Amino acid sequence: MKITVIGTGYVGLVTGTCLAETGNEVVCVDIDAEKVEKMKNGVVPIYEPHLDVLFERNIEAGRLTFTTSLDEGLEHGQLVFLALPTPEDEDGSADLSYVLNVSEEIGQKIKEYKVIIDKSTVPVGTAEKVYATIAKNAQCEFDVVSNPEFLREGFAVDDFLKPERIVVGSSSERATALMQKLYAPFVRSGNPIIIMDEKSAELTKYAANSFLAAKITFMNEIANYCEKVGADVDKVRVGMGTDSRIGKRFLFPGIGYGGSCFPKDVKALQKAGRDEDFEFKILDSVIEVNKRQKTILLPKIEGYFNNDLKGKKIAIWGLAFKPETDDIREAPSIDVMNALLEKGATLTVFDPEAMPNIKKQFGNKLNYANAMYDALQGADALVICTEWSIFRTPNYQKLKQLLSQPVIFDGRNLYNVEDMQAEGFTYYSIGRKT
Numbered sequence: 266m267k268i269t270v271i272g273t274g275y276v277g278l279v280t281g282t283c284l285a286e287t288g289n290e291v292v293c294v295d296i297d298a299e300k301v302e303k304m305k306n307g308v309v310p311i312y313e314p315h316l317d318v319l320f321e322r323n324i325e326a327g328r329l330t331f332t333t334s335l336d337e338g339l340e341h342g343q344l345v346f347l348a349l350p351t352p353e354d355e356d357g358s359a360d361l362s363y364v365l366n367v368s369e370e371i372g373q374k375i376k377e378y379k380v381i382i383d384k385s386t387v388p389v390g391t392a393e394k395v396y397a398t399i400a401k402n403a404q405c406e407f408d409v410v411s412n413p414e415f416l417r418e419g420f421a422v423d424d425f426l427k428p429e430r431i432v433v434g435s436s437s438e439r440a441t442a443l444m445q446k447l448y449a450p451f452v453r454s455g456n457p458i459i460i461m462d463e464k465s466a467e468l469t470k471y472a473a474n475s476f477l478a479a480k481i482t483f484m485n486e487i488a489n490y491c492e493k494v495g496a497d498v499d500k501v502r503v504g505m506g507t508d509s510r511i512g513k514r515f516l517f518p519g520i521g522y523g524g525s526c527f528p529k530d531v532k533a534l535q536k537a538g539r540d541e542d543f544e545f546k547i548l549d550s551v552i553e554v555n556k557r558q559k560t561i562l563l564p565k566i567e568g569y570f571n572n573d574l575k576g577k578k579i580a581i582w583g584l585a586f587k588p589e590t591d592d593i594r595e596a597p598s599i600d601v602m603n604a605l606l607e608k609g610a611t612l613t614v615f616d617p618e619a620m621p622n623i624k625k626q627f628g629n630k631l632n633y634a635n636a637m638y639d640a641l642q643g644a645d646a647l648v649i650c651t652e653w654s655i656f657r658t659p660n661y662q663k664l665k666q667l668l669s670q671p672v673i674f675d676g677r678n679l680y681n682v683e684d685m686q687a688e689g690f691t692y693y694s695i696g697r698k699t
């Protein structure tokens with residue numbers, strides 16, 4: 266099928282590349298000429314595991330091409346994906362200006378039947394707005410469908426190629442049939458393509474992300490309470506998670522959720538509710554508790570150093586908001602580091618992928634280590650903010666040699682408490698005994 270993807274951010278690029286992989290002819294459009302030039306030369310502009318292999322293969326096969334010209338893009342595809350940013354507005358709502366500006370141009374430019382597919386996370390009612398915006402000028406038939414994405418950063422290629430479900434919000438039989446044809450290769454396993462109205466599809470995305478954010482947040486509160494009463498959250502987590510109604514996943518406590526999706530989407534749903542005089546009380550709590558959770562290690566660190574962090578040297582392992590990404594948007598590490606800097610600590614940091622992004626934001630406020638152990642040289646403590654695999658089985662002997670005091674504050678519960686005690690560390694984690 267002939268496909269156009271407008272916007273080559275993380276979602277657009279994964280969508281375009283994976284659709285090319287199943288034999289479709291995909292043209293990706295982006296206004297950023299420099300980025301388009303790079304992509305034409307086979308350079309993947311983001312870090313996403315496995316994307317590079319598919320990217321190269323499909324460019325070489327001529328199924329995946331790039332342009333800055335919207336005209337060229339619209340000339341090509343019958344299915345036109347909108348994968349544009351919907352950033353958080355000052356009031357917490359989603360800013361639709363990118364989506365609606367492009368819709369305006371689509372209305373002026375299309376000459377034959379197209380399906381415009383909303384992939385971006387957009388508030389309920391956006392498909393209607395996109396339809397109305399295109400309809401003002403369109404000289405031909407078209408449909409607008411909502412097709413929210415459920416990709417996780419770090420697993421996006423796998424999530425796209427083997428989705429648990431595909432949600433399509435469509436009220437046109439013609440568009441629905443085309444969407445079913447497009448996605449058929451991805452659901453051979455029997456996973457469903459769920460067809461519904463546009464508004465329900467739009468809300469499904471917000472509801473899913475907000476539910477997951479609430480699930481993590483609930484577990485974080487249970488972890489904090491475990492510390493109060495001397496229970497062990499690892500035990501509680503397994504005890505709860507084996508109930509299939511609860512499920513084992515997304516129950517790992519830590520220093521809060523971050524990223525480009527959960528924080529933005531929870532706030533957007535809260536704001537959308539308020540616009541309808543509807544108070545999502547649970548979301549108010551999720552936002553508040555997660556904010557607090559990001560710096561939950563601070564009292565422990567301060568307590569250990571007798572409330573005096575001035576001049577203390579602290580090593581930070583993990584800066585990305587989660588492993589397998591270089592994305593630092595809303596990363597808990599940022600809150601942790603700002604709080605420690607404010608208290609006068611000196612920080613030396615390491616992350617396998619996110620160093621360039623953190624450097625851009627923090628500049629010379631931090632020291633940057635070239636390797637994980639380099640960060641520890643002479644440090645008074647180690648703080649772990651992201652659970653990268655390489656941090657999971659460190660050389661404890663080396664850790665003890667390098668740290669001036671064998672103390673670890675672990676925001677992601679990487680190690681077994683008893684093992685750490687046996688190794689001679691003072692070890693603080695989340696929801697477990699010290």
Ligand code: UGA
Nearest residue numbers: 414415416417418481515516517519522523524526586587
């Ligand atoms: C999330 C959703 O999982 C995707 O389904 C969705 O498509 C995507 O947002 C989006 O809206 O685009 P992502 O932001 O990549 O994906 O990250 P997740 O793997 O879901 O993790 C989100 C945050 O929750 C991370 O900060 C992670 O550290 C935290 N988390 C996750 C926990 O603290 N505990 C857990 O048990 C699981």
